[in-house]
Amino acid sequence: MYRLYFFTIVLLSITSINAMAQADNYVSTGYCRFRQGVWEKEWVQSSDASFIINHDSGEIRFDHTTWASHSLKIDRSENSQTEEGVPLIIYYCTEPANGDKWELRFNEWTVFDEAIYYNYYQIEIKNPYSLMRFMTKKAD
């Protein structure tokens, strides 16, 4: 039988998280939300969000072209892994302006296409108002 199934899975291999520079800037390529108990399967392309993770100052800044910006203080971070065994870093944060607690889950994705590796970084944010995932890449 010559029945070939190709299951589309865009993100194919995941590498361990490398040591990061003191401040890393990430810009979103898309997002999806957690709604009614499940993650949306369809990602929305968007370059509106950006994250700066500054390990020197222990701060994370979240900016968006239409939403309010947020400056977060990293209370602590821990190494963990996803359900699939993918390494991730969890940042537990507080927003000093209002005391809101945020959680950011950061993990790296490596995509290989023909001859080139592309590095992407998924950042999941959980705050009192929302739970959503951003796919990001390093800002130029």
Next chain:
Amino acid sequence: MNDNWKPWSDWLPMTDGQFLIDRDNMRASLDSDSWGTHINMQIDSTAESMAAQGITLFTFYCSSLDAGYDRKQYNIEILAYKKPDVSEVQYQYTIYLTDLYSSTKFLARYEEPSE
């Protein structure tokens, strides 16, 4: 005129899509519930060539079987190549689905038919 046209956007996750290539019956399909896309195609002809060293290109020239599409033409091009830096030989696939006005690029893994 849109001068901001660019050929490909960034990769985003998509894990519920499936291409089926049935060479026995000359049928192909693309299904993705999250995109609401279900295309059934007849494979009109095929071609096989080398896109580059170590990269095989399979091309399937198709026409839609779905009512209302009036035999819309699709090309399915599949690049098959090995991933470097992987001890076990592992093939990966880049699939282009092209119609008259657009082209969509997927990365895919191969799955043996269950039957």
